Amino acid sequence: MxxxxxxxxxxxxxxxxxxxxxxxxxxxxxxxxxxxxxxxxxxxxxxxxxxxxxxxxxxxxxxxxxxxxxLDPYTNYIPEDEVEDFRTINTGQYGGIGAITREINNRTIVTMIMEGYGAQKGGLRIGDEILKIDDAELAKLSREQSSHLMKGQVGTPVTLTVKRVGVEQPITLQFKREKIKVNNVPYYGMVGTDVAYIQLSDFTPDAAKEVKIALIALKEQGAKSVILDLRGNPGGLLIEAVNITNIFLPKGKLVVSTKGKIPENNLNYETLNTPVDTEIPVSVLINRGSASASEIVAGTLQDYDRGVIIGEKSYGKGLVQVSRPLSYNSQLKVTTAKYYTPTGRCIQVLDYTHRREDGSVGSIPDSLKKSFKTSAGRMVYDGGGIDPDIKTESPEAHMLTQMLFERGLLFNYGTQYVLKHPQAVDPRTFTLSDEDYKEFAVWMKDKNYQYKSYLEYELQQFTEEAKKEKYYTDLKAQLDQIQTRIAESKKNELMMYKDEIKMLLEEDIVSRYHLEKGSIEAGFKYDDDVKKAVEVLHSSAQYKKILNMQ
Incomplete structure (x- = not known):
């Protein structure tokens, strides 16, 4: 000791x-x-x-x-046993077979196969339950222990014993670990005939290179405008954000400035390369999960009036971190500076106490904001996050839908559906018919998905307060009546929330045939942000009016 x-x-x-x-x-x-x-x-x-x-x-x-x-939420200590996971997050690389798993009812289930890697080539399937990794039984291991067993040194062998729906006996599959590179751009393609869509999920090394390759390829396919989807992107390497803006901005443009306590951290980052296209109309999608480097890209393009920003106010993280080695192979990730967009805006939320439960920025009082002007004279503000030019609503899924997802019921039905329908479907046109959805509802009848709704929680709290205040006896009949009506309504909830449940089911089912790319394409028909972006990009007059270019 x-x-x-x-x-x-x-x-x-x-x-x-x-x-x-x-x-x-x-x-x-x-x-x-x-x-x-x-x-x-x-x-x-x-x-x-x-x-x-x-x-x-x-x-x-x-x-x-x-x-x-x-100090702040982003200055962290990383002990030796967490350093490898930290490196994976920052580099997007690890040694493994390219399978993503999830715990569902104390079972380790394969929920996604990465295209082109060992898991796909070796016959592992979405829906397989992993029973053993080499000789280690997963039922006896923690989630963390099993995750470390899956990963390992490149070139080393690993054997998985899996249980597959529809197959009686466990299956043994052998793989060789390889270097897995998680793509920063998991998907790019055309939306309609002339709008390019590029989803950027991370800012690890080569992010800008991947976006550039995607844009050039889509322009060759006839793209006349582009949607850059940064929703849910938590950020990453600042230099990748600079290089991505350089795809759309001329050489020599200021992208971001950093200012810290130490003079060495006071830096200006400018575009250094020849752009791909400085004229193509751009729409950037953001939401409350778009943070850090995502906000640099969105904020810079907004400051130069280079693109229309659509979605929710972004996360509000305007702090720069560096990692420092400590003794015994541990590390310190420490905030060294704040960053500022070309107009001088600091995106960092000014008050940590006014954040939502997920950490993103809520409403900021006007008294805390400072105004700035874009190149075309539009007014923009600091104080926390990027305000979109066009605000859209992203309603939270109902508690029932969340519960069905979290308990793996939607996923399990997807496995059963594909077993009965082995023929691949078209991801963009596939839809569950009313008859298909009725089959899902029948399948759900013997499943345990009891839960307490927000309304029931509030009713329970109200009842407890009524008892404290001695009003319960007078109100009991009305409270019982409300509870009865809620219970009756819940019996029909699968139909009440059919649209959002159906959307998740379709995305899951399509992923079995076409992996992650198929799941993304299946969601286009439900994506109001993408639809709005296409509308704006197709209307030159509307696009120019928003950017004050007329």
Whole structure:
């Protein structure tokens, strides 16, 4: 335990120095030494005197996390056992077979196969339940342990034992791990006859290269305008954001400025390369999940009036992080600067306390906003996130739909459907008929999908308050009547929320035949943002009016 304490205290010292020594170190050395001494003596006393045994790793990790979380949500400590996952997120690469799994009712199920990799070539299918990895039974492992077993050094063999719906005996499949590169652009294609659609899901290395290749290919197919879909993109490498804007902007244009406490972090990033097309009409789709590098791309194109932004207000993350190595192969991801779009806007939300549950920006009071002007004189604002030029609503799925997805019921029905319908379908035109949906409803009859709706929760709270306030006796008859009506309505919920359930079912079913690309195409017919973008791009007058180009 003494060794553990020395390791942890050394890590704490390095983190504290990294955070404090950059600013007037000569004046702060005493404060650093004093507080580290307090921390060390406090830890020693707790370890010696606390009534129960303490786990030194867990105790100090809690202290480190709390310390960093007091700064901002993005400054994090990455211990050695999490470094590999951190690298995967930042590089989009890992050693594996190209299969994505999910826990459904304590079973590890293959939910997606990555095109062109070992899982697809070796015969693994969506819907397969993984029973064993080599000789290790997954039922005896944690989710984290099984995930690490799937990944491994490139070139090493791995054997999976799987249970397949419709096959009585388990199947043994053998694979060789290879370098898996998660595409930044999981899909590109044409929407209609002349609108290019490019979905960008990450900003790992080669993101700009992938977007450039996609745009050139689609222009050769006749694209006259382009939709760049950044919805749900959490960001990544800043330089990739700069290079992506360069596809649409001339060489020598300012894209983003960073400003921090250390002068070395005060930098301007400009476009350096020859663009692909500075004239093609562009529409950028964003939502509350579009963050960081996504906001740089959307904000820069908006500042130069280079594209119409459609969707929801973006996440609101205008902070730059760098990773620093620490002792014992751990790392620190630390915020070093804020970034500013070409007009001078800082996208970082000004007040962390006014965020939604998912962390994205809610409404920002006008008093906290500062106005800026785009190249064409349009007014834009800072204070948290990118405001779209055209706002659209993205209604949250009903609790029933969410529950059916989370419990794997939609996925399980997709597996059954494909077993009965082995012939591949056209992803863009496939739709479940009314008769198909009735079959799904019948299939659901013996499934346990009881849940308590938001209205039932509120009714329960109201009932409890009525009891406290001594009104319950007078209101009991009405409350019982409301509960009865809710129960009756819930019996018909599968039909009430048919449209959103049907959409998810169709996307899941199509993915069995055409993998991720098919699932994306199947969603186009329901995608109001894409439809709005096509409408704007097809109307030159509307496009120019929005951008103040007339």
């Amino acid at each position: 003494k060794t553990n304490k020395k390791i942890l205290l050394a890590s704490a010292l390095l983190i504290t120095v990294a955070l404090l020594a950059a600013s007037k170190p000569a004046e702060r050395y005493f404060e650093i030494a004093k507080n580290l001494d307090i921390f060390a003596t406090l830890f020693k006393e707790v370890n010696a005197l606390y009534v129960d045994d303490v786990n030194p790793n867990k105790l100090v990790r809690t202290g480190i996390d709390a310390m960093l979380n007091s």
